[in-house]
Amino acid sequence: MQTERVEQTLEIPVGGMDCAECASHVQDAVGAVAGVHSVEVRLAAERAVVRLDPTLASLADVRRAVERAGYTVPEERGADQEAPAISRGPSPILLVIGIVLAAGALVISEGVGVFDALQDRVPWHIGAALVVAGGFPIFRNVLRAALDRRITSHTLMTVGAAAALGTGEWVAAVLVVCFMRVGAYTERLTTERSRNALRSLAAAAPRTARVRRGSEEEEVQISQVGVGDVVIVRPGELIPVDGVVISGAATVQAAAITGESMPVEVGPGSRVHAATVAAMGALHVRTTAVGRDSMYGRVIRLVEEAEAHRADVQRVADKFSAWYLPVVGTIATLVFLLRRDPQATAAVLVVACSCSFALATPIAMLSSIGAGAKRGLLFKGGKYLETLARADVLLIDKTGTLTLGKPQITDVVALNGASEREVLALAASAERYSEHPLAEAVRAAARERGLAPAEPENFEATAGFGVRAQVGGVWAAVGSRRMVAPDLAAPFADELEAAGKTTLFVTRSGELIGVLAAADTPRPEARTALDAVRALGFKRIELLTGDNEHAASSLAEPLGVEYRANLLPEDKIGVVREYQAKGGVVVMVGDGVNDAPALAQADVGIAMGVGGTDAAFEAAHIALMRDDWMLAPEAIHLARRTMRVVKLNLAFTAAYNVVGLSLAAFGFLPPVVAAAAQSLPDVGILANSSRLLRYRARYDDGSINDDADRPAAAASGAEEQTQKIGRA
Numbered sequence: 001m002q003t004e005r006v007e008q009t010l011e012i013p014v015g016g017m018d019c020a021e022c023a024s025h026v027q028d029a030v031g032a033v034a035g036v037h038s039v040e041v042r043l044a045a046e047r048a049v050v051r052l053d054p055t056l057a058s059l060a061d062v063r064r065a066v067e068r069a070g071y072t073v074p075e076e077r078g079a080d081q082e083a084p085a086i087s088r089g090p091s092p093i094l095l096v097i098g099i100v101l102a103a104g105a106l107v108i109s110e111g112v113g114v115f116d117a118l119q120d121r122v123p124w125h126i127g128a129a130l131v132v133a134g135g136f137p138i139f140r141n142v143l144r145a146a147l148d149r150r151i152t153s154h155t156l157m158t159v160g161a162a163a164a165l166g167t168g169e170w171v172a173a174v175l176v177v178c179f180m181r182v183g184a185y186t187e188r189l190t191t192e193r194s195r196n197a198l199r200s201l202a203a204a205a206p207r208t209a210r211v212r213r214g215s216e217e218e219e220v221q222i223s224q225v226g227v228g229d230v231v232i233v234r235p236g237e238l239i240p241v242d243g244v245v246i247s248g249a250a251t252v253q254a255a256a257i258t259g260e261s262m263p264v265e266v267g268p269g270s271r272v273h274a275a276t277v278a279a280m281g282a283l284h285v286r287t288t289a290v291g292r293d294s295m296y297g298r299v300i301r302l303v304e305e306a307e308a309h310r311a312d313v314q315r316v317a318d319k320f321s322a323w324y325l326p327v328v329g330t331i332a333t334l335v336f337l338l339r340r341d342p343q344a345t346a347a348v349l350v351v352a353c354s355c356s357f358a359l360a361t362p363i364a365m366l367s368s369i370g371a372g373a374k375r376g377l378l379f380k381g382g383k384y385l386e387t388l389a390r391a392d393v394l395l396i397d398k399t400g401t402l403t404l405g406k407p408q409i410t411d412v413v414a415l416n417g418a419s420e421r422e423v424l425a426l427a428a429s430a431e432r433y434s435e436h437p438l439a440e441a442v443r444a445a446a447r448e449r450g451l452a453p454a455e456p457e458n459f460e461a462t463a464g465f466g467v468r469a470q471v472g473g474v475w476a477a478v479g480s481r482r483m484v485a486p487d488l489a490a491p492f493a494d495e496l497e498a499a500g501k502t503t504l505f506v507t508r509s510g511e512l513i514g515v516l517a518a519a520d521t522p523r524p525e526a527r528t529a530l531d532a533v534r535a536l537g538f539k540r541i542e543l544l545t546g547d548n549e550h551a552a553s554s555l556a557e558p559l560g561v562e563y564r565a566n567l568l569p570e571d572k573i574g575v576v577r578e579y580q581a582k583g584g585v586v587v588m589v590g591d592g593v594n595d596a597p598a599l600a601q602a603d604v605g606i607a608m609g610v611g612g613t614d615a616a617f618e619a620a621h622i623a624l625m626r627d628d629w630m631l632a633p634e635a636i637h638l639a640r641r642t643m644r645v646v647k648l649n650l651a652f653t654a655a656y657n658v659v660g661l662s663l664a665a666f667g668f669l670p671p672v673v674a675a676a677a678q679s680l681p682d683v684g685i686l687a688n689s690s691r692l693l694r695y696r697a698r699y700d701d702g703s704i705n706d707d708a709d710r711p712a713a714a715a716s717g718a719e720e721q722t723q724k725i726g727r728a
Contacts, residue, residue, distance in 0.1 A: 007037060008054040010062065013047055015072040022071070025145070029069035033061050069148075070141050127170025131161060135177035155325065157678065160349030164671050167342040172671030176350050176678075205296060206240035206274055212284070225290045233283040238275065242294040243285035245270045250281030328352040328661070335665050343671055347664035351674040352657065359685050360649035367692035368642040375695070376625040377635050384621040388587065388604045388639035393579045394538050394632075395572075395598070397590035398545035398555060401608045402629075403520040405591075407437055409445035411496060411517035421451060423514030427506045428453040430469045430476040434461055438504060441518050442478070466504070477507045478516075500547075500554030519554070525629045527559055532633035536640070540584070544572050544598075572598040589632060590620075606632065638695055645692060649685045656681050 017023055023041040026048060030039045035056025040049040050062055063073045132139070135158070142158045157176055164173040210219050212230040222240055225231065230246065233239050239252070249267040253276060266272055272285055275296040291297050328348065336345040365382035372379050379385055396402050412420045428446035431439035432453045446453060456469035456476075466479015477483065481493070481503070493503050493515050501517040530541060543556045543563040556563035564575065572588075576598050579586050588595070588602035599605030599620045607620035608627060624631040660677055663669040669677070 006053050006055060007051050010050045010052065010059055011047060012050065012059070012062065012066075013074050014041070014066055015046065015074045017041075017046060017071060025069050026066055026071055029065045029148070030062055033057050033065050036062070068144075070144055122170075124168065124170055127174060128165055131165060131170065131173045131177055134174065134181065135161065138177075138181070157350060157352070160346055160352075160671075160674075163342065163346035163349055167346055167671075169343065169346065169671050172346065172350070172674075175672055206238050209240035210234075222291060225287060227287050227289065229287045231285045231287055233278045233285060235278060235280055235282055238277055239272050239283070239285065240274055240290075241285065241287040242273050242289040242296075243271070243287045245272060246284050246286050248281060248283040250278040250283050253277040253279050324357060325352075331661060331665060339667070341667060344664060344667045347667075347669050347671045347674040348661060350671055351660040351664045351669060351678050357650070357653055359682060360653055361646050363685060364642055364645045364649060364689040364692060367689050368638055368695070371693050371695040372635070372638055375634065375638075376628070376631055377638065378623040378625055379635075380621050380623075384604055385639045385642050387585060388622070388636055389643040391585040391587045391604060391636065392537065392539045393584040393586045394533055394541045395575060395579075395586060395588045395602070396541070396543050396561070397572075397588075397595045397598075397608075398543055398547060398552070399520060400591045401589055401595075402526055402543065402559075403522050403555065405520065407441045407502065407518040408521050409441050409516055410501060410519050410521070411515075412445075413492060413515040413517075414513065415515070416511060416513050418508070418513035420514070421449065423506050423516070424449060425451045425453070426471060426476050426508060426513070427478045427504070427516060429456055429471040430459075430467055430478045430506075432456050432469075433459055434467050436461075438502065438518055439467070442504070442516065445516075474509055478504055481505055498550055500551035519551075522555055522559060523627070523629050529629035529633055530559055530561065532630070533636065536633060536636050540579070542575070544575055569595075569597050573601050576601045587636075606635070638692075641695070642692060645688055649688055652684055652688075653681050656684075 014026055017026065027039045027041045030036060030041075030048060030050055033052075035053040037051045037053065039051075042048070048062075048066070052062070066073050138154050139158055142154050145155065161173045161176040164170070164176060206222050208219055209222055209225045210217055210232045211225060212218075212232055217232055225241060229241075231239075231241050231243065233250070235250070245266055245268050247268060249265070252264050252266050252272060266283070272283070273296060274290070274294040289295070289297075332345050332348040335341065335348055339345075362382070365385060368385055369379050369382070399405055409424075412424055414420045414423050424442070424446050427442050428451060431442045433456065443453065454471050456471050459467065459469040461467045462479075462483065465483035466477060468475065468477045470476070483505075493505075496503050496515070496517040499519075501519045504516040504518065505512060506514045506516065533541060541561045543552060543559075543561050544567055545552050545563065545565055546567055547565055549565045552563040552565035564571075567575070572595070576586050576588060580603070585604075586602045587604045587606060588598050589606045589608055590596075590599055591608040599607065604622060605620040607623045622635055624635070660669065660674070664674050
């Protein structure tokens with residue numbers, strides 16, 4: 001009989017990780033513990049998620065493994081404690097300029113013989129002491145790794161420093177140590193800059209809440225708030241929990257969750273989210289989620305987890321680093337055997353820098369994930385950035401995704417001497433207490449025209465037909481054709497229905513006085529966004545919907561996209577697989593439970609807005625944190641720009657190392673100059689990847705460009721696409 005595998009998940013903080021290689025060391029060390037099933041180390045979050053068999057391994061075993069690898073397990077910071085301060089550090093551009101100037105000065109000094117004179121005047125043992133003192137932390141980590149049968153990126157440089165000392169070139173050895181420390185600092189700086197996006201998210205998380213306990217108000221730590229508690233939010237305060245407003249009204253700034261600067265009005269029945277601000281007005285909110293279970297907590301958690309989903313190009317870089325070090329060692333051995341030149345051999349070992357290969361991909365990915373989070377784009381991993389950059393097919397759900405998800409009155413037709421205002425006012429009065437979505441559309445249309453509905457009497461509602469009520473002593477009815485005029489011949493109504501709209505017939509004292517048409521209208525920015533997607537080179541954009549042919553065509557044709565109607569959830573999966581079988585890389589955008597299977601099947605699934613369902617949010621690989629279609633082309637553009645940065649990083653590193661190794665092997669690169677040169681690739685990658693942290697986009701005529709805010713004209717142009725009430 002097979003026993004069931006027992007598994008426990010531990011999530012622990014890890015201190016001292018400054019680079020991607022550090023995370024790899026921790027993962028290897030913990031993974032070697034007996035009973036550990038899997039290890040996931042998150043460099044940006046400074047955490048490790050360990051899945052183990054509790055009968056074979058414990059937290060103490062994991063802690064010892066981390067400490068043996070040279071890192072620490074600090075005390076866990078509680079949810080109620082302040083987040084770590086955001087470190088700024090020097091500008092990458094200034095750092096690059098400084099190091100390039102310093103390297104140039106060293107090369108010039110070598111050329112005029114400054115270092116030769118220094119080496120002649122200072123005893124070798126003093127120089128050796130300087131090397132040991134300056135490089136002790138790095139040498140210690142290299143020795144620990146060697147005892148664990150691991151080779152690190154500093155192993156070769158340590159050997160190079162030792163080789164330089166062995167040839168009497170203690171100045172070169174000092175410079176090697178100096179630039180090793182500079183390289184370590186630049187990696188730490190790059191990692192810290194990538195962590196800042198995550199820390200800024202954590203810093204905005206609520207720490208306390210004002211909870212109603214009986215008839216009293218009590219301010220408590222956020223960890224003491226439970227689901228069902230009533231939280232009181234005063235004007236200008238941070239909303240501390242996810243919940244439903246039970247009383248009060250306020251204007252809420254939701255930028256922390258959605259990235260949208262425009263406030264939204266909320267009242268009883270509205271959903272609100274933690275880390276948003278009640279700018280005006282007070283609220284009583286019944287808690288539905290708190291802390292890491294809230295929408296804001298899920299955002300933070302998903303940004304942390306994103307690092308685990310590594311891009312394929314990152315795995316290639318990791319494999320390259322694994323065999324690069326032995327290759328460099330082989331080259332150095334051949335140089336020594338063939339040329340009998342200890343200085344050239346030392347220069348080969350010194351100039352080699354595999355740190356840059358390990359750094360090229362993860363830093364760019366972390367920078368983009370952080371930049372995306374600030375813009376309202378939540379990427380669940382680097383591999384989805386890489387896949388999105390190659391995508392060429394876009395499939396879109398209709399209701400709530402491409403449309404607003406609620407019907408609007410688009411046409412008002414007046415008959416038999418009535419005016420449009422009379423028709424709309426009478427319909428709104430009859431529908432005043434109806435809960436049907438079309439009734440709300442009628443009331444909203446009346447409000448837009450400044451019409452106040454009258455108080456109805458003897459209200460009656462019949463499911464599937466419509467409503468009847470007395471308005472001002474006159475019987476009024478609003479409903480389907482079969483309720484109010486079953487034998488009516490109305491060609492204009494047939495035309496409206498053929499266009500995919502729903503018609504409502506309005507009667508007064510049994511006489512037909514008008515027809516209203518309602519439709520779920522497209523989002524105002526949808527056309528501009530789809531034009532931007534086309535400009536990015538997508539071969540196919542297609543609408544997938546369960547609605548009928550008329551409804552699908554009426555939406556798809558104005559937007560210039562293909563469509564398929566009358567689809568079930570399994571049919572949408574079939575369409576995704578159809579394109580994948582043809583070699584397409586498919587992006588699916590949706591927001592509902594019925595979209596979740598297709599989102600999961602797609603190469604990249606995108607969940608639309610925080611208003612979407614949990615099922616869609618969990619199934620998707622990217623979440624748009626506000627209902628703005630312009631985020632879709634922005635995500636695609638950011639992904640493509642990220643991959644350009646990664647490829648440039650790798651190409652630059654490869655070319656630099658080939659040139660450096662060649663020059664060193666043939667004696668054109670003295671150890672001193674090699675020491676100055678070996679830190680430059682790291683700095684170049686830092687500067688190149690840091691551009692992603694400042695990512696912004698602008699939109700011009702449906703195209704998307706870098707490094708500028710979206711102009712107000714684009715937004716106002718989208719607003720002009722909203723449909724007007726009335727019929728010519």
